[in-house]
């Protein structure tokens with residue numbers, strides 16, 4: 001080892017418990033997201049397993065309700081959001097030439113709030129497995145509408161609300177850190193007009209978090225008080241159940257953009273690199289990101305078209321919802337234009353980017369239909385909605401996040417992954433997504449309500465296709481885990497100069513310089529830190 | 539690449555159709571970077587190939603084992619959906635006959651494995667739809683059973699080793715090697731868990747079908763992305779098959795008449811339940827445990843069998859195996875319904891492969907196996923089709939008809955025929971011994 005830096009990082013477990021290094025915190029975020037993703041994925045498999053038969057074949061209705069509730073909560077709050085923030089943690093400071101995040105300790109704090117939050121949200125599941133009768137998982141759906149959520153017995157739901165509150169605090173802390181870092185810590189080489197597209201997206205995302213999550217935080221506290229202290233925020237004699245929906249969706253719709261903007265940023269950053277071209281219309285991609293950020297706070301009512309809100313209000317929500325599709329389409333056209341005449345290399349990250357763009361068209365267009373109130377009157381509460389948002393959430397967001405994990409895999413782990421397994425993972429993910437969620441659009445159009453453990457026999461064929469698709473999707477993620485696990489265990493170590501095409505070869509970007517000069521790490525805060533260091537021991 | 543240079547003008551025009559974007563720090567500095575890195579030898583960095591190999595091997599063998607497990611339960615499934623015993627038997631005959639006509643395997647071509655796995659996935663998914671459609675129309679239901687069966691048979695034929703065909707419905711003694719038993723146990727474990735959790739056998743079986751279908755699609759994708767260049771270690775795809783002796787054929791015919799109905803008979807015994815952690819296991823899960831017992835002794839015989847044969851002699855081993863195999867059917871329908879008794883019954887049944895070990899021993903000991911002269915009823919012939927196998931294929935149909943009349947009749951007949959086969963086997967050993975002398 002040539003490394004003679006003086007203040008070295010602790011090693012082993014202590015390193016991970018005490019780290020404030022943005023890259024290590026980012027790695028922790030990613031690891032937590034992997035655990036939560038697996039857990040939420042098991043929930044999803046359980047949900048689909050129940051739907052193999054039209055009757056209650058395996059779990060029964062109550063357990064089924066609990067499974068789709070914990071699935072939604074886990075995936076949204078503990079898988080997708082932490083994964084996006086974890087990736088941002090690793091690469092944003094490198095991309096903008098910052099030493100670290102602005103507030104490294106706040107950064108670590110934000111992460112460490114998440115594991116207890118996850119355990120609180122999942123306490124009911126643990127209680128159920130342990131046979132504790134008063135600790136059942138919530139069974140209200142992730143939207144937790146009162147009066148059902150106000151009345152559901154047991155403390156499982158209370159724990160979940162506290163957990164959500166904690167996770168909200170964590171996300172807000174992370175967002176503050178990102179905003180300040182991007183605004184104040186950019187290096188000399190990065191004036192605003194040279195900010196990369198992923199950082200722009202994360203900046204916007206963090207801004208949305210700052211306005212959306214506090215609303216969620218206070219809303220869940222209000223529900224907690226209604227449940228335990230006898231306040232009447234959402235009681236019929238008080239604020240009314242509809243108040244919850246307004247507050248929840250004022251958070252909830254921005255939340256879906258909090259999830260999708262990082263994904264869009266990833267696609268915008270990676271896709272040009274494997275198309276051999278600049279991002280087409282860079283400036284307009286940035287503008288559309290900012291536009292989405294603003295508009296996303298004006299569309300929450302489209303989740304409430306069926307509640308009997310004032311028709312004039314409804315009309316304005318229709319208009320804004322249709323309008324928000326425009327910037328999304330701008331991005332899509334820019335991606336396609338970037339590919340046009342490009343020389344596309346179908347690397348694993350590129351495959352995932354292309355899959356993301358393709359499914360986003362499907363998911364986005366189905367959303368536009370829902371934005372028309374008369375159509376939504378028919379489709380609200382059906383599987384169509386489930387098909388729509390999963391095509392976006394899984395097809396677009398998860399695919400883009402995977403593209404990023406493959407692209408930055410050498411940076412994060414210091415190892416190389418197996419490319420063939422990566423391709424298998426991609427095809428299983430894309431195929432599984434389409435098999436699982438397109439049938440949902442169809443059964444939804446035929447009027448099948450969502451969130452039911454049973455269904456009429458006529459839907460068996462389409463439901464079976466969806467279940468097999470979901471299982472394929474699940475097995476695909478096992479392939480991914482196996483690939484990551486075996487790469488960590490015995491994968492080839494990264495040679496700084498040999499990260500391969502798309503990394504060094506095309507448009508080398510600053511984050512990769514971290515591989516070239518591990519000794520130039522900020523503050524000398526590293527000892528055995530960077531795994532790519534170990535290449536020298538060979 | 540040839541037209542790359544003249545295209546550039548287009549590219550630039552396209553980009554200047556709007557204001558040229560300022561290249562951000564994270565952007566490509568230039569639109570004209572080479573499409574491929576010169577060092578790029580195809581796609582991406584060097585890779586640890588072993589992990590891909592392991593993934594293909596595990597999922598392929600796992601899928602084979604899963605299909606095997608599912609086939610063991612097919613009759614129960616058909617019965618639960620209201621299909622009668624003769625029709626179940628007809629399914630077995632169809633299956634075995636298809637196998638006979640599809641014999642003569644080549645080395646696994648990649649595309650055949652892909653197509654076979656995909657066809658099996660479709661077939662298994664179709665099977666999952668049977669219960670609803672059987673209520674609608676018996677004809678559609680039958681078309682589904684047959685179409686699904688064709689898909690699964692395609693995999694049995696095209697799969698890397700075809701073990702589905704080899705160790706499925708005709709209960710020969712070729713089932714057990716430690717490897718196979720291990721994989722089968724691995725596939726059995728989740729099925730037992732599913733059966734234990736599910737509220738009905740049908741529900742559990744349909745979940746298993748859907749899971750296996752997904753695994754089949756995974757296998758297809760894995761092989762499409764490369765597959766294996768060689769057949770997996772320890773499993774040769776063209777092991778020369780010894781032409782069966784008369785005793786073998788008759789014995790197998792006997793067992794095969796009712797092998798399909800074993801699961802139906804066992805799960806219909808209400809007293810036969812195991813309590814695990816305070817829960818009564820579902821009958822299908824209990825049956826899975828019995829299957830496990832059979833696999834375990836089978837694997838044990840594969841291990842220690844040769845030594846046992848050497849110790850007790852070929853004749854005794856053959857006699858034991860014949861009795862174990864022949865007595866099994868009658869005992870299934872007459873033995874006291876206690877889990878321990880049935881566990882022991884299946885375990886003893888699993889040890890019937892001692893007969894095969896004895897046979898191999900007998901052939902290997904006196905002279906080199908290659909130079910074997912024609913023996914009484916056991917001539918080696920790999921190429922000519924053994925028409926007697928086609929005879930065995932009719933056994934399930936016969937068994938189904940008998941079973942419809944009376945289960946004890948069917949199982950009793952199986953034991954009687956099996957006893958004749960066993961007697962002939964022992965006689966052949968004696969004849970050999972005297973010929974050698």
Ligand code: HEM
Nearest residue numbers: 256259260302303325364367368370371380381385389392
């Ligand atoms: C292209 C613009 C989009 C439009 C116009 C749109 C429109 C809609 C509408 C009208 C609904 C309500 C349907 C109902 O409940 O009756 C809805 C539901 C939903 N959308 Fe979208 N959407 C868009 C993009 C997205 C994106 C990008 C995401 C995710 C990142 C997303 C995630 C969801 C979710 C999670 C729900 C269902 C919430 C629930 O009830 O549990 N949508 N969408």
Ligand SMILES: [Cu+2]
Nearest residue numbers: 253299302303
């Ligand atoms: Cu919305």
